[in-house]
Amino acid sequence: MKLSVLVNEGPYQHQSADSAIQFTTAALKKGHEIFRVFFYHDGVNNGTRFAVPPKDDRNITEQWTALSKEYNLDLVICIAAAQRRGILDENEAKRQGKDGHNMADGFRISGLGQLIEAGIQSDRLVIFGD
Amino acid sequence: MPMLHTVNKSPFERRTLDTALRHAVKGAAILLIEDGVYAAFDGTVVAEKVKSALKDHKIYVLGPDVAARGMSEHHVIDGLQVVDYGGFVDLVVEYDKVQSWL
Amino acid sequence: MAEPWEDDELEGPVRKFMYVNRRAPYGTIYALESLEVVLIAAAFEQDVTLVFMDDGVYQIKKEQNTEAIGVKNFSPTYRALEGYDVEKLYVERESLQSRGLTVEDLIVPVQIVDKDQLAELMEEQEVILSF
Known part of the structure; x- marks a missing residue:
């Protein structure tokens, strides 16, 4: 099935980014297509490469980048x-x-139209936020 | 198939679970994730509410969020089903759409 | 008559989108940024429904005056939605009543529905964006 994911909160502050990563990974492993992951509200902060979390913590941005490389995932940040x-x-x-x-x-910047398109093209849209 | 409602707030702090239950038609499912999982346990002031909701809804709770919070799956209210992220994905596919009550 | 090259390939299917507004304005940015989604979405000519429930009903409260908090008052934009062909605006009766508000307090004309009607309306949708 074709799924899209919307992430509405920044990393670390709220669990939503972690939940979204776990969900997306599980969906891909089950063979579903992730049409797009769209980042909105403070969710856009998932896309900064300047974050330097402590070494014993996960690096959420790098997790997204790795997923995008492995699965050719479309990660879109709302402009x-x-x-x-x-x-x-x-x-x-x-x-x-x-x-x-x-x-x-692995991230790209584009307009809100990409979110609407994800809603139109996907069988399901799953939202993670606060 | 009706929809899947996700709830990610503790029922002791926010009214999100009530709101989701109020707007879930018979046959719709509820999935508790993140801090929403605290609604899933016996012996709490919300347990009766959750039990009575089981009459009209299947209720699921995300196991990884339960374990992370030091809560025990053994104390999950009878009738609730514990799922992992793969099960979360299956529910999203099984139900017609998802309403995330943020 | 549509010309052969004006077929629906570019437009894609029309889907039923519902935007559920549950947050008050100004305290957080969700209300403003969800309104921005609705305005963009209008260009896609989908079947759009807006719902105001819980604290979301405060988004369309009349007489907002933000001068002294240094934030732009975006409530007039809700009145412009009609011009974008966004005409299905619903408010949940229980949310309004429990906050001591009536339709007279609202900046735009809306349809009042009770919680069960709203639950049915949600089930009729294809995509639900909740903010």
């Missing part, structure tokens, strides 16, 4: 929510005249 919270890819940094960019490998 409007990302701009508010300072999550930028190289293009956006250039466009906004910022001196750096922090988006991690």
Whole structure:
């Protein structure tokens, strides 16, 4: 079955990102297709490569990146929510005249239309948040 | 098939479980995850409410979240089913859609 | 008559989307950002239903004045939804009553439904986005 996942909270603050990773991994292992994982609200903070959690803790962003590499997962960060919270890819940094960019490998920035499209194209949409 | 309602809040702090139960039609299922799992145990002030909800709904609780919180699957209310993440995925597939009561 | 190249390939299927608003405005960003989703979604010409329940009914309370908290008052935007063909707005009666509010307190015309009608309405949807 074709599933999509929406993540609405940032990593570490709330369990939702961890739950989403566990759910997504389980779905992929069962052979389901994950059409898209969309990050909204503070969920966009999942995509910063500048986070440095303690060594004995999990690195949530790297977990997403690894999943995206292994399964060719489409990880989409909402551009409007990302701009508010300072999550930028190289293009956006250039466009906004910022001196750096922090988006991690495997993620891409796009519009809210990608969430709606996920709702249209997927058999199920599962939301993780606070 | 009706829908799957997920609840991720402790019933002792928030009213999310009540809201989900109020809006679940007969035959809809409830899945307790994250802090929502605290509703799943016998001997609490919400246990009776959960038991009476079993008349109209299947109720599931996510085992990994139970274990993480030091709670025992042995004390899960009779009639509730413990599932792992694979079981969570199966429920999402089995029911027509998912309403996440955040 | 639609031209052959104007078939529905680009548009895709029309699905029943429900946006469930359960949070008060300003205390957190959920209300504002979920409204932003609804506005974008309107362009996709899906079958859209908005529900205001629990503290979500406060989103459409009349006479919001945010001047002194330094935050933009986004409540007028709900009145613009009609222009985006978002016309199915439902409010749960119990949520309204338990907060001491009536339809007279609301900034937009809505349909009042009780909790059982709302439960049925939810079951009729294909995609539910809850904020």
